[in-house]
Amino acid sequence: MVITVFGLGFVGLTTAVGFAEKGIKVYGIDVNEERTAVIREGRLPFFEPGLDEALVRNLNKTFFVTENVMQAVAESDCIYYCVGTPYGEGGQADLTYLYSAVESTLSGIQDEKFRVLVTKSTIPPSTTKEKIVPFVEEKGFQVGRQIGIANNPEFLREGYCWDDFMNADRIVLGISDSRSEEILRRLYAGFDIPVFAVSLNTGEFIKYLSNTLLATLISYSNEMSVMADTVGDIDVAGAFRILHMDKRWGGCSMTSYVYPGCGYGGYCLPKDTNAIYSLVKSKGFDAGILHNVIQTNERMPEFIAERIEKNIQPDSCIGILGLSFKPGSDDVRDTPAAKVIRKLAADGYRKIAAYDPIAEGEFKKYYPDIELSYCTDMESVIEKADELVILTAWEEFKKLNEMTDKPIIDCRYML
Ligand SMILES: NC(=O)c1ccc[n+]([C@@H]2O[C@H](COP(=O)([O-])OP(=O)(O)OC[C@H]3O[C@@H](n4cnc5c(N)ncnc54)[C@H](O)[C@@H]3O)[C@@H](O)[C@H]2O)c1
Known part of the structure; x- marks a missing residue:
């Protein structure tokens, strides 16, 4: 199993290094070059005890920081989105970074392999179903057949990111097709944590x-x-x-x-x-x-x-x-x-x-x-x-x- 993680902030870097710690090959991508330069040196761009040592353990062994979206996406079975979803107009979530990361993923796909696009960023209920699925379909991809779309909200607390990710209380998978569910369950197989597969809207709502x-x-x-x-x-x-x-x-x-x-x-x-x-x-x-x-x-x-x-x-x-x-x-x-x-x-x-x-x-x-x-x-x-x-x-x-x-x-x- 190979995955790519877009966004290497608190959630993305923890997710990337966490999966890498379990032996999964992970590519990490971030548009902030200052941030990726620090990570490439084996340092954290923020304070997070435990994650610092885990980064050093996994960097360039199972976790690779890259700018090569095409290669990362080509190799990956799952693409994780951990980009920011800040305040938008009228208080609603701004999905600009998410769309941009999904768009660059889609432009990197050049074969028929089934891949799951998973949003870990916090997005309001109905976003995957009413916004992301149509967005991917508009780009000419068949959701459920050629591409799976899922969400997997994150519950970690800053200051305890590493432990909260590795020993989470529960894993929530918002899914709409069995193929994506099977791939995501396999991805989490190395974690001894209860997994709950729910509908797309329910996954987002639980967060x-x-x-x-x-x-x-x-x-x-x-x-x-x-x-x-x-x-x-x-x-x-x-x-x-x-x-x-x-x-x-x-x-x-x-x-x-x-x-x-x-x-x-x-x-x-x-x-x-x-x-x-x-x-x-x-x-x-x-x-x-x-x-x-x-x-x-x-x-x-x-x-x-x-x-x-x-x-x-x-x-x-x-x-x-x-x-x-x-x-x-x-x-x-x-x-x-x-x-x-x-x-x-x-x-x-x-x-x-x-x-x-x-x-x-x-x-x-x-x-x-x-x-x-x-x-x-x-x-x-x-x-x-x-x-x-x-x-x-x-x-x-x-x-x-x-x-x-x-x-x-x-x-x-x-x-
Ligand atoms: N911080 C938390 O405690 C926490 C906990 C659970 C969930 N979340 C959610 O997870 C998401 C990320 O939060 P965070 O705290 O990690 O944010 P963050 O700001 O620390 O990191 C987001 C990263 O995404 C990068 N990015 C933006 N656009 C990109 C793109 N197109 N391609 C690649 N990288 C891109 C940014 O440069 C930044 O490094 C948010 O939706 C947040 O609500 C955060």
Whole structure:
């Protein structure tokens, strides 16, 4: 079995190296030359423990980075799409990268061999059936006979990509023909993970079921924390910790989503909640709960900034602790920290210092317009600041109370 993976980001590189680790020959393709150059040197373009060593183990043995689409596609039985599906018009998923990768695959096909085109990128329910299948057919290919079309949503968490891929809880295959199902089951045969073959729409829907539930839990927790603040004299962190002691939660790690913070961020939850809400609205249903989940999340940075502004004067130096959207990751896409800092700057707070264990470089790259005085460690941000604000729950921030007597606003309820 040979496969090609388009898109070598968090999902694509993990998928490519994961299959390669199981002895499958994998070609990896990415349009970002800076990214492929780094990967070719055996380095990761982002922080992801475990994947770094696996890349070195498999690079140029079973995993090959290539620009030669024609050769990769010619050899492959399956083509995986792990390209970005960012916010598009009106909140819907932008499928431009996906179409472009599918198009270059099709232009590389010059024989009659049966191949499966598998979307691993997150795409709203009905996308494969109503958009990708017609797109492939318009190019003159017979879907189901000459080419199989499937989806295989990915549930990995950034910071745990490698383990989540290799030891996934479940594998979901959205399929519409038995030949594709048989090939994909063979591909996953080396993994001891339950495989569920479902319809194309169901496969896509399961991914959104997961992400919208997580977003709902987070927005519920955040709204409750704002309600508690509004009432006053409530120990928010303590109340949530006692809530988690309910036996019905069974000590499950899901409780980490039932906890207040600054709002969900990162690449997935914000765009995915918007994408399914907008898609379903365009089909005639206005989803009330999801609408409020999104609204609550959008308002969180403002609530957090207000909380800071109530306690800190504009001429003080604020020391921000944490820039990434969550601990254990250097991903700053849609991070609440950027929104909170922007709001503070707009409200006249000029002296802002910041420290993040690993995300400074990414933050500078994504938000070049945000002026910050970056610090290289906790000691220096403590020294520079008059007051400290925790915006990401990095483990090392737990010792903040022992390191300083300066006022701390713990927006992650972690101390
Ligand atoms: N990041 C996550 O935690 C996560 C988890 C599950 C699912 N997903 C979904 O997986 C998809 C990818 O997410 P990601 O975080 O890996 O994104 P990413 O931005 O890290 O990577 C996407 C890569 O695709 C490349 N690309 C774009 N167009 C291309 C093309 N035509 N040919 C080849 N490469 C191309 C980009 O250069 C980039 O390197 C998204 O749909 C996302 O919603 C992400």
